[in-house]
Amino acid sequence: MKYLLAVLLLICICGSACNDKQQANEKNILGNWIKVRNKTVSTGKNVVLEPPEYEKPGFIFYADHSVDYKLGFFKNTNGINIFLGTKSKFKIMGNNLMILDLDSNKWNNYRLIKLTTDSLQFLFDGRLATFKHYQIKKNNTPEFDQIILSTLGCFGTCSVSSTMINADGSVLFNGLFYTTKKGLFTGSITKVQYKQLQDNFRTTDFNLLKNYYNVAWTDDQTISTTFVKNGKIYKSVNDYGAAAPAQFTWAYAPLRCLYQSINLKSATNFKVVSHFNYPYGAYIKTANMDMALTQSETFLLFYYLQKGKISTVTFKSRYQLSSLFDIQKRHHIDTDGRFYKLEVNKKPVIIDIGFNFFDINEKNWHWRKITK
Structure with a gap:
């Protein structure tokens, strides 16, 4: 009888500890996270590497168990990437972070290594990914009248297209290669949509942005973005290999794939x-x-x-x-x-x-x- 009571007490203690840890994890994970480089972790003869540097993921975890994955979710159809959005769901089960993949509609499981108020680590395809909390800082970047984003090809199936959005909601799109629409098209979005697409870029302090960014490898894609204010070019950023600051590159996908989610009409009057x-x-x-x-x-x-x-x-x-x-x-x-x-x-x-x-x-x- 004493043995049974001891076992039950131990189960209760373990259950309570697990529950406390679960609650702490669900609280600590809330907020904005950005990937940072970490030192190579050695475990005996094995070395756990981090994801490639060209990947700059970021997350916002919310209390309602929704998550904003900054790189976005895609599905590939006939060599063309279809944008599925950045918003999904997450849950924490024991030592696992689970995020719902919008393409397969299945939960991707990532083993948590560390989760505190200021550090998040988990294994991503066998590699150690490390994130830190960040705050979106206010800056003096103005609101723009026009934003133009253009993409060049790469050694692969990178899309070649240009998208212009105007503050009045009008859209001009030119699809050339590896796009679901080919040719010149016009469309429209709401002013609310324009503001969101614009504010995605404005989280970056434009005073600190360079005009050109490059990586050390070849055959990657160039994305150029131009911002217009009062009829003049305010800033142009030419980014080869997504070498620009992470918060700036996160704004690419929603704009470059905007044409996939709006009604477009062939521009015949040009x-x-x-x-x-x-x-x-x-x-x-x-x-x-x-x-x-x-x-x-x-x-x-x-x-x-x-x-x-x-x-x-x-x-x-x-x-x-x-x-x-x-x-x-x-x-x-x-x-x-x-x-x-x-x-x-x-x-x-x-x-x-x-x-x-x-x-x-x-x-x-x-x-x-x-x-x-």
Whole structure:
């Protein structure tokens, strides 16, 4: 009898301890988490490595057991990634963190190594992933009038597309390769949606953002993003291999895949679609200087040209504009920054965009001297 009572007491103590630990885990995991690098952990002859550096996951865990997975959930259909969103569910069962995969509708199980108020560690595909709590800091990044995000290809099935969203909710999308929609389309979103997509980027302090980011490997994707304020380019960020700050890169997926979740109409009323569709950016040249626009800056200029008016004015050309990889300059455009002379159906056409695109944005660009 004494033995039975001792066993029951031990079970109660263990149960109470387990319950206390469960409650502590569910409390400690709440909030914002960002991945950090950790020292290599050695266990005898074996070394537990952390996930590759190019992966920059982040989470927000909520008290209602919902989770915001910042990299997003996807399913791959015929080589094209379909965005399923960032919001899912989670639960903690003993020493396991479980997150519902939106693609398979199954729970992914991650063994918890450590969970405190300031540190989260779990095994991810046999590798040790370490996260720390972070707070979203207020900064002086303004609200934008337009945001343009463009993606380039890679050695694989990376999408090649451009998406522009405007503060009034209008959307312009151009799908080229590995997208579910191919061609130029227009659509719309609500102002609430625009604010959310914009604020995803604004969690980063733009004063600390560089214009260019690169990784040390090859064959990765370049994502360029341009932000417009009061008719001028406020900032352009060209990011190769997602080397930019994690909180900035988290904003990519919801915007680049926006076209998959809204109604789109083919843009049939645009005048020079086939004559200025430079998917890899534009190359600008003067007599002795040259410069390359990013893909997103090029798409912004493309938008201005579509909105421009046919003109008969005579102007003096200051620049020659061509596709970045069109070495023979077969489809070049002569321009002074405001007026653009190009060929449409083998006839010269002059487009007036109403302002000088190059002069008002000159501070954003770096010219280089042409050498033999």
